[in-house]
Amino acid sequence: MSSPETFHGWLGHDSTSAAGNLTWSSFSPKPFNPTDIEIKVICCGICGSDIHTLRSGWGATHYPICVGHEIVGHVTRVGSSASSTHKIGDRVGVGAQVLSCLESDCDECSNGQHSYCAKGFVGTYNGQYKDSGYWSMGGYADYVRVPAAFAIKIPDGLKSEDAAPMMCGGITVYAPLVHNGAGPGKTVGIVGLGGLGHFGVLFAKALGCDKVVAISRRRNKEEDARAMGATEYIATSEDDKWATKHSRTIDLIISTVSAPDIPLSGYLRLLKTNGQFIQVGAPEDKLPAIMAFALIAKGCKIGGSQIGSPKEIEEMLKFAAEKGVKPWVQKVPMKQANKAVVEMEQGKARYRFVLENEEAQARL
Ligand code: NAP
Ligand code: ZN
Numbered sequence: 255m256s257s258p259e260t261f262h263g264w265l266g267h268d269s270t271s272a273a274g275n276l277t278w279s280s281f282s283p284k285p286f287n288p289t290d291i292e293i294k295v296i297c298c299g300i301c302g303s304d305i306h307t308l309r310s311g312w313g314a315t316h317y318p319i320c321v322g323h324e325i326v327g328h329v330t331r332v333g334s335s336a337s338s339t340h341k342i343g344d345r346v347g348v349g350a351q352v353l354s355c356l357e358s359d360c361d362e363c364s365n366g367q368h369s370y371c372a373k374g375f376v377g378t379y380n381g382q383y384k385d386s387g388y389w390s391m392g393g394y395a396d397y398v399r400v401p402a403a404f405a406i407k408i409p410d411g412l413k414s415e416d417a418a419p420m421m422c423g424g425i426t427v428y429a430p431l432v433h434n435g436a437g438p439g440k441t442v443g444i445v446g447l448g449g450l451g452h453f454g455v456l457f458a459k460a461l462g463c464d465k466v467v468a469i470s471r472r473r474n475k476e477e478d479a480r481a482m483g484a485t486e487y488i489a490t491s492e493d494d495k496w497a498t499k500h501s502r503t504i505d506l507i508i509s510t511v512s513a514p515d516i517p518l519s520g521y522l523r524l525l526k527t528n529g530q531f532i533q534v535g536a537p538e539d540k541l542p543a544i545m546a547f548a549l550i551a552k553g554c555k556i557g558g559s560q561i562g563s564p565k566e567i568e569e570m571l572k573f574a575a576e577k578g579v580k581p582w583v584q585k586v587p588m589k590q591a592n593k594a595v596v597e598m599e600q601g602k603a604r605y606r607f608v609l610e611n612e613e614a615q616a617r618l
Pocket of ligand 1: 300422446447451469533536560598603605
């Protein structure tokens, strides 16, 4: 199969692009290195981070940009240094990171913590490759070109549209659940029932946690949350005195919310002694101030977590295939990307939109 000189994708041109202003345009792919592969995109999930980036919410974005970092596709070209790991026709996934320094003297890369590599982290979009200066472009596109080390094989048991949102949304909650001891004997709380949050409930259940508490703003997602495996449900905007009522009931909370006005003190009241609160949602503004006693009085910890390493993604995909973890996705034709991005921003996804290149569905 020949390699196209020009790729096509949904490009954002300024900070209004998440409001339905993406244009389907051509762009130059990254220069192809021997360590790279090229992928024909089957589908790509829409992550909350796509919206933050399109509107320059975390700082100035490099426009034009093609977002999308929940990518699954077929390999169409393999660099000479990547042929031992990848071959044409493989079905692979790419998440939010496409490169780290990969050096043996890097504390993070040599310890399987590639997502925290300070020297060489390149994001799948809006990241700059040091060698060429090229600004990375994501998966709302027909093709992507990425370093092979960050393209993970998808197990046969997983459908492409289910694997795609796992590449970012899934791993971002799976990694902190596993790192912080989620499993039998533990009660886990998941704040925010969006794309990440629904994975939080699914994975906490699959990991065998005793109780899984879905913490949403309203009651309207309760039936869904229970169908995903939640055993308790708290609606913070509707339940009276929820923080007092459920005080000291949860070992580990993963917070996926991206709003700065979260009731953080209330969430911390839910933790048991020595409980942990891990923030993965990435608001564009500061988190609320809290009294130090919210932590001191119970020996609690607040932490954060960023995606996961290629090896952890591989483990998660295997675990999901074995346990039959089935995300709730809504497939949308790639040509309707603008509509889907606007609806994602409005909180209408139940629970992840996945853009699909229909013609790429046919096997190579
Ligand atoms: P999403 O599907 O929009 O879900 C966000 C959820 O947050 C909503 O469904 C909603 O749940 C809740 N929420 C929204 N506004 C809220 C408010 N004002 N107060 C309290 N809760 C609110 O987004 P997502 O794709 O899951 O992404 C969530 C965040 O994670 C984004 O900031 C994204 O950038 C970040 N992220 C971080 C990483 C990482 O590595 N740490 C990786 C990927 C994404 P309810 O309706 O249930 O309340
Ligand atoms: Zn993401």
